Amino acid sequence: MEQQRKAAHSGWYHETQSSQYGHLPLDPHAALVQDRFLLGLDNQLDPTLRQLLNERQKLLRASRACYEVLFPDNLSVSRTETLSLYDRLSSALTVAQVTGVQSLCSHYAARLAPLSSPDASRESNIRQTHITQFARLLATQPTLITPSMLDQLSHVGFSTRDIVTFTQLIGFVSYQARVLAVVNGLRGRAAAVLPGFPAPEGCEQKGFSLAMLQWKSRLPEVAPETASKHQQDVLDLIAPDARSSSFYTLLVHDADALSEFSAVFNHVMQAGERPKAAWRELSAVATSQLNGCLYCAGIHGRLYLEANGNEAIIGSLFEENHRDDAVDALSKTLSDRKEAALLDAVITLTRTPERFDARQLHGLSDAGYSATQSLDILLTAALFSWSNRLIQTLGDTLNR
Numbered sequence: 001m002e003q004q005r006k007a008a009h010s011g012w013y014h015e016t017q018s019s020q021y022g023h024l025p026l027d028p029h030a031a032l033v034q035d036r037f038l039l040g041l042d043n044q045l046d047p048t049l050r051q052l053l054n055e056r057q058k059l060l061r062a063s064r065a066c067y068e069v070l071f072p073d074n075l076s077v078s079r080t081e082t083l084s085l086y087d088r089l090s091s092a093l094t095v096a097q098v099t100g101v102q103s104l105c106s107h108y109a110a111r112l113a114p115l116s117s118p119d120a121s122r123e124s125n126i127r128q129t130h131i132t133q134f135a136r137l138l139a140t141q142p143t144l145i146t147p148s149m150l151d152q153l154s155h156v157g158f159s160t161r162d163i164v165t166f167t168q169l170i171g172f173v174s175y176q177a178r179v180l181a182v183v184n185g186l187r188g189r190a191a192a193v194l195p196g197f198p199a200p201e202g203c204e205q206k207g208f209s210l211a212m213l214q215w216k217s218r219l220p221e222v223a224p225e226t227a228s229k230h231q232q233d234v235l236d237l238i239a240p241d242a243r244s245s246s247f248y249t250l251l252v253h254d255a256d257a258l259s260e261f262s263a264v265f266n267h268v269m270q271a272g273e274r275p276k277a278a279w280r281e282l283s284a285v286a287t288s289q290l291n292g293c294l295y296c297a298g299i300h301g302r303l304y305l306e307a308n309g310n311e312a313i314i315g316s317l318f319e320e321n322h323r324d325d326a327v328d329a330l331s332k333t334l335s336d337r338k339e340a341a342l343l344d345a346v347i348t349l350t351r352t353p354e355r356f357d358a359r360q361l362h363g364l365s366d367a368g369y370s371a372t373q374s375l376d377i378l379l380t381a382a383l384f385s386w387s388n389r390l391i392q393t394l395g396d397t398l399n400r
Contacts, residue, residue: 031113141203213295291384
């Protein structure tokens, strides 16, 4: 069956994608926006709120740079880098559709529309189907991805670098969608108006704890001694122990994407005068639990306690380890208004970014968080929607 884009109710989608969002209008100008990360939505904020975002210029520059690495205007493929621009943008559109953030759907649809579709061969159709299914599953719930799905990508021609880049771009768009949802909330409106939006998948993960865990890559890593000079420079720049970290030596297959991911991570998690702020660490723990990420939840649970966090909260989150109900239950029963408001905002942004609006922001403010702290909490949740997907897709979490 030939891959093609079809018009449906003035909207566009490509054949391997669901048509349930076909009512979204195609806006050619959405591809021409100068800021391809915030898509110009920040220009609609009042001056005080714009200043709040402007204080995060280093983070925004790193985010824009990562967009350009993953979605350049022109891209050549090779034997080891087979992900075409069409593959990347169609996958980004799939992720945007899953999140329900309409401005993001419009942007990636507009960038995708002028591109030529892949050929109509059976092999190409199978490859496109695997690409779309994998992107949709990972965007929906990271725990749905299994090692056999990575093998399937290899079987349709993906190199290890392709799989790393593919996972990075799915994680990045998941992060971008949630940042845009926050900006829309600051504008006083919901991120999207998509009728009949499906309920998100629950998480079946069990085994959350504060124990020290080990992460093991599912794919071949780059040996630092045989890495290119650029790869070695990136490893040496991002962390003192990066050469001995399986996570980094795997991600350095795409050194440019790793460099920008690391910059984004540091600009979120080390912002302000308190690099180990309890509210930021609790946001990371809650997001990781909702996404089923044992490794990140454990690390940031320990950091939360080091920042004088509430031991009872971590105990409650980690003892109720069936699906992701623990975060919901705790947000409804906590006597501390601040932490309850934090969990409520993180739940909405992580599970249903299309429904995030000013109510969650007002909840944080009413509970006593400053505007800067509230943005800290929400940017952390957005970041871990990216980081969790890398950790869970590309490796396994094991007991030491």
